[in-house]
Amino acid sequence: MALPPPDPQFVLRGTGAPVNTLHFCCRNQEQDKPLLFSGSANGAVHVWNLRTRRTESVLEGHGGASVLWVQTLNSRDALISQGRDLRVCMWDLAEGRSVVTDSILTESVGFCQCSLLDREGGHWLLAVPGADMAAVRVLDLPSKTPVCTLKPDAKLGMPMCLKLWQPDSGSSPLLWAGYEDGSVSLWNLSERSLLSRLACHAEPVMSLDFDPGKLRGVSGSSEKAINSWTLDGQQSLKVRKGDPPKCHFTGCAPMP
Numbered sequence: 001m002a003l004p005p006p007d008p009q010f011v012l013r014g015t016g017a018p019v020n021t022l023h024f025c026c027r028n029q030e031q032d033k034p035l036l037f038s039g040s041a042n043g044a045v046h047v048w049n050l051r052t053r054r055t056e057s058v059l060e061g062h063g064g065a066s067v068l069w070v071q072t073l074n075s076r077d078a079l080i081s082q083g084r085d086l087r088v089c090m091w092d093l094a095e096g097r098s099v100v101t102d103s104i105l106t107e108s109v110g111f112c113q114c115s116l117l118d119r120e121g122g123h124w125l126l127a128v129p130g131a132d133m134a135a136v137r138v139l140d141l142p143s144k145t146p147v148c149t150l151k152p153d154a155k156l157g158m159p160m161c162l163k164l165w166q167p168d169s170g171s172s173p174l175l176w177a178g179y180e181d182g183s184v185s186l187w188n189l190s191e192r193s194l195l196s197r198l199a200c201h202a203e204p205v206m207s208l209d210f211d212p213g214k215l216r217g218v219s220g221s222s223e224k225a226i227n228s229w230t231l232d233g234q235q236s237l238k239v240r241k242g243d244p245p246k247c248h249f250t251g252c253a254p255m256p
Helices: none
Strands: 018-023 035-040 043-051 054-062 065-072 077-085 087-092 101-106 114-118 123-127 135-142 145-150 159-165 175-178 184-187 192-197 203-211 215-220 226-233 238-241
Touching: 018 065, 035 077, 043 065, 077 238, 114 159, 114 184, 135 175, 175 203, 184 203, 184 238, 192 238
Parallel strands: 159 203
Antiparallel strands: 018 035, 035 043, 043 054, 065 077, 077 087, 087 101, 114 123, 123 135, 135 145, 159 175, 175 184, 184 192, 203 215, 215 226, 226 238
16 A cells, blocks of 8 residues: 655745746755746746745746746756747846846647756757657757757657656767657667667656666656666666556656
């Protein structure tokens, strides 16, 4: 029998709309205040101070369109947000500012969140759902230069969730993608090739995460099931044995 969820330490109120996405920024807590960024259905990004438990600022950059995803860029002073206005916005939050410095047109009307990978030297890779409903575009930031477009030959439906990954071996960056048909796929960005695909759900994959140390991943779908899978040395995906737990699934997140 599953254990009941623990009681919350505190509750943050005041977004005025359902919250779609969260991102913690809690590095160097002895020197910096821990922050929580939340993106809401009314287009606002709230910046919460977790010590005072109050809103520090509210960012309005998506014209009232629902915010799907937020993430900081190595620092609490730089934020990236994705909205259903088909834009990804880059924010300057230094010294109390709340300015959109640049934006990218995603051309996608779906709910798939972007994924970001730090490439060092002030560069990042950004995976975004493409205008073609089955495709994923990968861009270099801050140049916005296209790196590749990944589209499966088989009809897998729309990508529903994405996660960029850089193996420790120093080889090409890889991309995990969960699709509308219930499968999880692994792509090689340099070769623009599909390395492995696993049909592990009967319904669309809503979220996934991967532990590079244990080469183990987890995915959740709209049929309220969570599946665990592994990646072997031949880059082949396999479902771990056991009955998957059932739950009302919202997302996956790595444990520290």
